[in-house]
Amino acid sequence: MFSKTIVLFTVYFLSDFSYGQRDKKFFRQDYTYLDEGKGLYTIQRQARTWFQAKLFCAREGASLFFPENEAEAQAVLAFWLKWADWYDQMFVGMSDLLVKGQFITINGKPLHEVYNKWNPGEPHYMGGNRHCVTWLKSGLLSDTSCDEQYSFICKKTLQSLDWNYLCNMPYMDYTYNNATGKCYKVHTNPSTWIQARARCDDELTNLAVVSTKEEAEYLTRLIESTPIPRTAENYMRGIYHMGFHNIYKTGWKNATYPEPPLQFAPELWWGNYVPKGKRQCGSMFFNGLLNTVHCEETLSFFICEQVVAPKTPN
The missing domain is CATH 3.10.100.10 (Mannose-Binding Protein A, subunit A)
Known part of the structure; x- marks a missing residue:
């Protein structure tokens, strides 16, 4: 009973x-x-x-x-x-x-x-x-x-209105993670970094930024659980756009306004070092290690995130 x-x-x-x-x-x-x-x-x-x-x-x-x-x-x-x-x-x-x-x-x-x-x-x-x-x-x-x-x-x-109360938003395909206090969505439509940033903005969210190794590990599990659609489009497989850049060439910055500077621990980067060169936008391999891509050329999947204060009904 x-x-x-x-x-x-x-x-x-x-x-x-x-x-x-x-x-x-x-x-x-x-x-x-x-x-x-x-x-x-x-x-x-x-x-x-x-x-x-x-x-x-x-x-x-x-x-x-x-x-x-x-x-x-x-x-x-x-x-x-x-x-x-x-x-x-x-x-x-x-x-x-x-x-x-x-x-x-x-x-x-x-x-x-x-x-x-x-x-x-x-x-x-x-x-x-x-x-x-x-x-x-x-x-x-x-x-x-x-x-x-x-x-x-x-x-x-x-x-047609539903509400994702854990994420406090109308988009039901975002997943809440209690350890980070964020909600995430893996987008599987190949886009450039610039397009991905705009796409997250359309949903009032931001390109995801990894802060810790634990968060990177969570995102790898989220990626693994996300079905990948078949597409004939040529894109960079295994790489996901992330919310940091060095477009101004003044150091890595968070893509969220007012774009504060970012410092990543060496172990978060692929090869344990920060890459240098012409690729000025952030990405992450499927295994959770950070890398860089061309901002307006590289097509890949991406992850949006939103920091939330979970809302409970009245």
């Missing part, structure tokens, strides 16, 4: 955890909740292509916004005009890339099921390559080339 009580309590406890942030309507500091759309929204001011915008939102754990209905459209339009009224149009999650002339949303809904107020005379396929959609400040839709660059809005629905 006692064991059944423990199981029931655990199920209830974890269930309460998973819905906790939905009740608080919180995803990230840079997202704003709008009740009309039952979701959280953020305006991405850096212009990107439609494909880049779609990928960017997905990497944040959200999706490229499109208005579901008139109420959501008016609420998000007011949000847009309040915080970024200088933009005349933004990409939305609609296209006819699958079947020419049949515009659908990024989750497969035909446009007659969602908000679909077009600019007069559109879609008109001018030039034959206008397969993506922008939303004008007037509230009307317009077809455009997917390769144009515009700002856009990412949306996180309340229904």
